[in-house]
Every structure is written in C-alpha cells, then in structure tokens.
Amino acid sequence: MSQVEVAVEERQLLSRLQNFSTQIESSLDSACVKGELPFTEERREPSERYHNYASDLHHPCNRHLTYSWLNFDQRRPMSLDLLWRIKEGREVEARVKRDLGSLGFEIFKSGKSFNWPEYKIKGKIDGTLSLERIEYPVEVKSVHPNYWNTTRTVEEIKNHPRFWINKITSQLNLYLLMGGIPAGFLILATFGKRLRILSMLIDYELGEYDIQKAEIINKHVEAKTLPERISYDSTVCEMCDFNHICQPVKTTELITEVSLEDEADLIKYCDLKDGAVAEFNELQKKLLGDKKKPGIFREKDLLIGDIGVYTKRYTKNQKKCPKDCSLFTYEEIEVVSTSIERIAE
Numbered sequence: 026m027s028q029v030e031v032a033v034e035e036r037q038l039l040s041r042l043q044n045f046s047t048q049i050e051s052s053l054d055s056a057c058v059k060g061e062l063p064f065t066e067e068r069r070e071p072s073e074r075y076h077n078y079a080s081d082l083h084h085p086c087n088r089h090l091t092y093s094w095l096n097f098d099q100r101r102p103m104s105l106d107l108l109w110r111i112k113e114g115r116e117v118e119a120r121v122k123r124d125l126g127s128l129g130f131e132i133f134k135s136g137k138s139f140n141w142p143e144y145k146i147k148g149k150i151d152g153t154l155s156l157e158r159i160e161y162p163v164e165v166k167s168v169h170p171n172y173w174n175t176t177r178t179v180e181e182i183k184n185h186p187r188f189w190i191n192k193i194t195s196q197l198n199l200y201l202l203m204g205g206i207p208a209g210f211l212i213l214a215t216f217g218k219r220l221r222i223l224s225m226l227i228d229y230e231l232g233e234y235d236i237q238k239a240e241i242i243n244k245h246v247e248a249k250t251l252p253e254r255i256s257y258d259s260t261v262c263e264m265c266d267f268n269h270i271c272q273p274v275k276t277t278e279l280i281t282e283v284s285l286e287d288e289a290d291l292i293k294y295c296d297l298k299d300g301a302v303a304e305f306n307e308l309q310k311k312l313l314g315d316k317k318k319p320g321i322f323r324e325k326d327l328l329i330g331d332i333g334v335y336t337k338r339y340t341k342n343q344k345k346c347p348k349d350c351s352l353f354t355y356e357e358i359e360v361v362s363t364s365i366e367r368i369a370e
C-alpha cells in the first residue's frame with residue numbers, strides 16, 4: 026500500500042471513530058436530559074414555587090429569587106453541563122455516604138425535610154450524623170478544585186466572594202434554625218483530595234439576614250412586584266436563569282487604558298495564586314491593597330483580556346463594644362471586596 030493510500034485509510038478510520046464518539050456523546054446527553062441515567066431521574070420541567078428553598082435563599086439577588094416564583098415558567102432550561110454537574114454532585118454524595126457508612130459513621134435520614142411556614146422556607150437535608158445521641162444535619166457538597174484552597178474553614182466559606190459557595194453555609198444554617206439544632210457538619214469533596222469535614226455552629230446573625238430576605242421576597246410575591254436589580258455583577262447576572270427577561274444593564278468596562286506593566290502584574294497575580302506567597306502578597310498589595318491604602322484595581326469592575334476584576338458591595342452587622350462589652354450592639358457596615366480572576370476559573 027502506498028503512503029498516500031495509508032494516509033487515506035487512516036483518515037477514514039479516524040472519521041468513523043469520531044462519528045462513533047459523537048453518537049456515544051449524544052446518547053449520553055439524551056439519556057441525561059430524559060433522566061434515564063443514574064442520579065438524573067430528578068430532572069424536572071420548571072414548576073410553580075410555593076416556598077423559598079434553603080439551598081438558594083442566600084442568592085445575592087432578590088429579584089432573581091422573586092422571578093423563581095412569579096416567572097417560574099420563563100426560567101432558562103438547565104444546560105447539559107449543569108445537568109452533568111448535578112449528576113456528578115449526586116454521585117459524590119452517594120460515595121461519601123457509602124464510605125462513611127462502611128466505617129461505622131452512618132449518615133441517616135437522607136432527604137428529611139424541614140419546613141418553616143412562617144417565612145415559607147423549606148429544604149431537605151443530605152442526612153444526619155449521630156453523636157452522643159444527637160443527630161446533627163449534614164450537607165455534602167462537591168467543590169470545584171479551583172476553590173479548594175479558599176474553602177478550608179466555615180468562615181472562609183461564609184465570606185467567600187462566590188455566591189454559589191457562600192450559600193452553602195447559609196443552607197446548612199437554615200436547617201439548623203428550622204430544626205432547632207445547635208450545630209451541623211459540612212462535608213466537602215473535590216477531585217483528588219481527601220474529604221474535608223467541617224463542624225459548624227448555628228449562626229443567628231446569618232439566619233436573621235436570610236429570614237429578612239425571605240420576608241422581602243414573600244412581600245414581592247404577594248404583591249406580584251419585582252425587587253430592584255442588583256448592580257450588574259457578571260458572576261451573578263451571567264449565571265442568572267432569568268437574565269433574558271431581566272435584561273440587566275452591563276456596567277463592566279472593557280478597558281484599554283491599563284498599562285502593559287499593570288496588565289503583566291494582573292497575569293502574574295493569577296498565575297501566582299497557588300504559588301510563591303511573598304511575591305503574591307506583594308502584588309496583592311499593589312493591585313488590590315486595602316481600605317487605607319487602596320491598590321490600582323480596588324473597587325473596580327473591569328475585564329482586561331481574559332482577566333476579570335470583580336467588586337462586590339454588601340452590608341453586614343458588626344459588633345460594636347462600649348466600655349462594658351457585655352452591652353454590645355450591632356452596627357451595619359458596608360463591605361467592599363474586590364477579586365481578580367481568570368474568566369475561565
């Protein structure tokens with residue numbers, strides 16, 4: 026066989042194999058959408074809401090949450106990637122339960138539901154772990170490897186700049202409040218790392234914040250009105266299933282006037298995130314700084330090439346101590362947090 030004939034045969038074989046791969050991928054996608062694969066059976070068509078769910082009440086946009094009630098039928102359908110992520114999350118949860126159970130740390134009461142009619146909040150726990158005859162709620166989550174180093178403690182998760190991470194603590198906290206249980210466990214899993222098991226005490230301040238959100242949403246739902254949009258935040262609005270009807274005004278600047286030196290620093294900053302601590306800290310000071318000495322990009326919302334600078338503003342209650350600290354009060358303070366990330370992260 027001549028060299029040309031061999032090349033033609035190889036190309037034809039590759040083409041047949043590629044067609045076969047595409048056929049397998051399409052069958053998998055179709056089975057996932059139809060709920061025919063393990064852990065995909067719960068895929069639902071958008072359905073009417075009668076409750077705020079503990080799993081998403083901490084979402085940063087009350088308008089999004091209100092749309093989930095009033096415009097449920099206009100929710101954008103789940104993407105295939107999201108369906109696969111949900112499936113993988115369920116598989117991780119099942120594996121964690123099986124592994125802990127095999128060591129005698131059985132997770133009971135999977136799917137037990139909690140309900141708080143007063144605020145129309147509802148949710149189902151992943152299970153309970155029993156210690157000294159008390160059953161503590163457990164929430165199992167799989168975390169993207171990019172966020173593994175920023176989810177080491179309950180405090181890091183609570184204050185995480187990404188809402189899909191900080192709402193994890195809020196979800197468990199609502200179960201604790203609804204069940205009148207003082208503490209629970211967060212079990213985190215990620216690719217290629219040992220499990221992270223964090224114990225968490227009930228947080229009344231966080232609970233108060235989420236209850237107030239539920240009250241705001243309930244009022245809007247009753248009046249059939251929508252809360253104001255949040256200031257445009259690409260990490261929230263671009264992932265929002267209702268952005269096609271909300272149509273938020275994008276305020277992110279696509280700037281061109283960042284100097285080459287600053288752009289190089291931004292790239293280095295992203296590259297160094299898991300590396301040299303001293304150099305990273307130095308760059309952090311220069312690019313972000315702090316309240317007293319703001320860095321170049323503090324409080325900005327920008328896209329520079331494939332790097333995003335994101336700023337979030339929110340209020341939190343801070344303890345204010347007079348001389349006699351037992352007479353403390355809370356004052357509301359504004360928190361501004363800016364992060365620099367590669368858009369793909």
Ligand code: SF4
Nearest residue numbers: 086089254262265271
């Ligand atoms: S697009 Fe943004 S502002 Fe509009 S509902 Fe969604 S998250 Fe809220």
